[in-house]
Amino acid sequence: MKVLTSEQIRAADQYTIKHEPISSLDLMERASEKFVLKFMQINRENRPVRIFCGVGNNGGDGLAIGRLLKDKGWDVYLYIVGNTRKGSEDFKANLERSGLYAVLNKEIDLPKINDSDIVIDGLFGSGLSRPLDGFYREVVEFLNGHQCTKVSIDIASGLYANQAMPGDAVAFKPDFTLSFQVPKLAFFLPDCHPYVGEWCLLDIGLNQSFIQKQESNIFQSELKDISPLFPVREKFIHKNKAGRLMIAAGSKGKMGAAILCARAAFKSGVGLVNICSPKCGVDILQVTIPEAMVVDGKGANEIHSFPKTEDTILIGPGLGTKPKTIDAFEKLLKTTDKPMVIDADGLNILSKKKSLLKLVPKESILTPHPGEFKRLVGEWKNDFDRLYKLQNFCVKHEFNVVLKGAYSAVCNSTGDVHFNPTGNSGLATAGSGDVLAGIIGALLSQSLKPFDALRLGVYLHGAAGDEAGRSLESPWIQASDIVNFLPKGISSLLNRAI
Numbered sequence: 001m002k003v004l005t006s007e008q009i010r011a012a013d014q015y016t017i018k019h020e021p022i023s024s025l026d027l028m029e030r031a032s033e034k035f036v037l038k039f040m041q042i043n044r045e046n047r048p049v050r051i052f053c054g055v056g057n058n059g060g061d062g063l064a065i066g067r068l069l070k071d072k073g074w075d076v077y078l079y080i081v082g083n084t085r086k087g088s089e090d091f092k093a094n095l096e097r098s099g100l101y102a103v104l105n106k107e108i109d110l111p112k113i114n115d116s117d118i119v120i121d122g123l124f125g126s127g128l129s130r131p132l133d134g135f136y137r138e139v140v141e142f143l144n145g146h147q148c149t150k151v152s153i154d155i156a157s158g159l160y161a162n163q164a165m166p167g168d169a170v171a172f173k174p175d176f177t178l179s180f181q182v183p184k185l186a187f188f189l190p191d192c193h194p195y196v197g198e199w200c201l202l203d204i205g206l207n208q209s210f211i212q213k214q215e216s217n218i219f220q221s222e223l224k225d226i227s228p229l230f231p232v233r234e235k236f237i238h239k240n241k242a243g244r245l246m247i248a249a250g251s252k253g254k255m256g257a258a259i260l261c262a263r264a265a266f267k268s269g270v271g272l273v274n275i276c277s278p279k280c281g282v283d284i285l286q287v288t289i290p291e292a293m294v295v296d297g298k299g300a301n302e303i304h305s306f307p308k309t310e311d312t313i314l315i316g317p318g319l320g321t322k323p324k325t326i327d328a329f330e331k332l333l334k335t336t337d338k339p340m341v342i343d344a345d346g347l348n349i350l351s352k353k354k355s356l357l358k359l360v361p362k363e364s365i366l367t368p369h370p371g372e373f374k375r376l377v378g379e380w381k382n383d384f385d386r387l388y389k390l391q392n393f394c395v396k397h398e399f400n401v402v403l404k405g406a407y408s409a410v411c412n413s414t415g416d417v418h419f420n421p422t423g424n425s426g427l428a429t430a431g432s433g434d435v436l437a438g439i440i441g442a443l444l445s446q447s448l449k450p451f452d453a454l455r456l457g458v459y460l461h462g463a464a465g466d467e468a469g470r471s472l473e474s475p476w477i478q479a480s481d482i483v484n485f486l487p488k489g490i491s492s493l494l495n496r497a498i
């Protein structure tokens, strides 16, 4: 699904109005009906609803939503901030259809709000053109000071859809954002989360072919695009043809990384795994993961030498960054031009010795968390800047990179970013990244294109985490649980896709 800018969304509104055709007032009514349906699913109990409306179309939505909720028996209070005479056409039309409302001009006008009330924010939507100031800012600060349930229409007032808020700016802090038609970039970025809350999209019937034609290199991954990427296993396949992976991982005290990685790879369809290990890890690996073969990495406590191999290479988990390991990594890079998976200490080595970056095969997959990414590219000003840095890094080096976290950003070598929707905060646990690397390595070894292996792997890792969370009925997950729930994650994706 494409992520569009505010300007593109406005153009989609206009195109739909002209070509459906539908009057803009009727489109507002449709949007408001969709909002009310979802609102009543989230809030089943009838409580006082206080709707704060600006005088643009977001405020128009607020008024229409108020009327519709009143019709359904809700106790609705409407407040307007701004000059109603200067309101948009559709705002004015809805004002005429509204019953009682109060216009707020100054602090003393602000109503008493109880914790059991629900506040709906319809001050500004995608039309925000400057940071909130004056009385708008006061109103938003006042509302943010209350503990009641808060819901934004389309996007929180004061939050920009596709650019950073200035440092001292203020925006509404909703528990939920019920947004129209397409996701906004801000929804995927951690800095913006306090101004988004939980969010969902409401299909208001904007013209799909117009949306498809919009240029955007930002997407949200969807199951319908992901599930066809699963590799098909032929009847007469042999393990050597089902994907051979060499995992170069582990050092003294960190052999668990190699184990988790290999276990995840086996559950992700790999045919055969060689683990290159320091001497201290050989017995551990042979006992804990009998399916894998172990290759001597020469060093006692860390790897000093990697074998020359035709296998797909996954390097980094628990590897350490000792000078001899760095030298061995450099030698390995000089022997291959096949895309590989580089994770954890593999990335830290690249950060320590940036000259190695140009030896990394084109189209390789890098899997940094934000700390590792910062070591690779330096500081960023804000999350929007971080995204541009991700795109530039991928294009410059022709890499595929996942920047991990909630809504992991998966970027290909031409700078397209796909935000991943699966997963939960239980995945923020030691070893979770090792599991992800193993999944991606296994998929790459099965001849998927690197970017496909990456986005399928990230989606699947999140889906397994979601299955684990649901089945264990716990918000906390152990990395081994992610591995154990991979088969369930896989079948859920395949079954839901049918």
Ligand SMILES: NC(=O)C1=CN([C@@H]2O[C@H](COP(=O)(O)OP(=O)(O)OC[C@H]3O[C@@H](n4cnc5c(N)ncnc54)[C@H](O)[C@@H]3O)[C@@H](O)[C@H]2O)[C@@H](O)CC1
Residues within 6 Å of the ligand: 013, 014, 024, 025, 027, 028, 031, 054, 055, 056, 057, 058, 059, 061, 088, 123, 124, 125, 126, 127, 128, 129, 130, 131, 132, 133, 136, 153, 154, 155, 180, 204
């Ligand atoms: N027919 C349509 O175009 C539809 C629009 N919809 C709603 O319309 C919203 C967008 O409406 P608008 O384009 O009217 O914009 P807004 O309602 O977001 O803003 C209204 C006006 O406020 C002014 N403004 C912006 N920032 C300000 C600030 N910081 N302080 C004071 N004034 C400021 C601008 O002049 C802007 O045009 C969407 O978010 C959505 O809620 C929906 O009803 C769906 C259909």
Ligand SMILES: Nc1ncnc2c1ncn2[C@@H]1O[C@H](COP(=O)(O)OP(=O)(O)O)[C@@H](O)[C@H]1O
Residues within 6 Å of the ligand: 368, 369, 404, 405, 406, 407, 408, 422, 423, 424, 425, 426, 427, 428, 429, 430, 431, 432, 433, 434, 435, 436, 461
């Ligand atoms: N809050 C979160 N919500 C969803 N997924 C998360 C969250 N935090 C972390 N993850 C996922 O968990 C994994 C953690 O990887 P990483 O930080 O490398 O862990 P480790 O180094 O301990 O193995 C990544 O796939 C990341 O996307």
Ligand SMILES: [K+]
Residues within 6 Å of the ligand: 058, 121, 122, 123, 124, 125, 152, 153, 154, 155, 156, 157
């Ligand atoms: K709003």
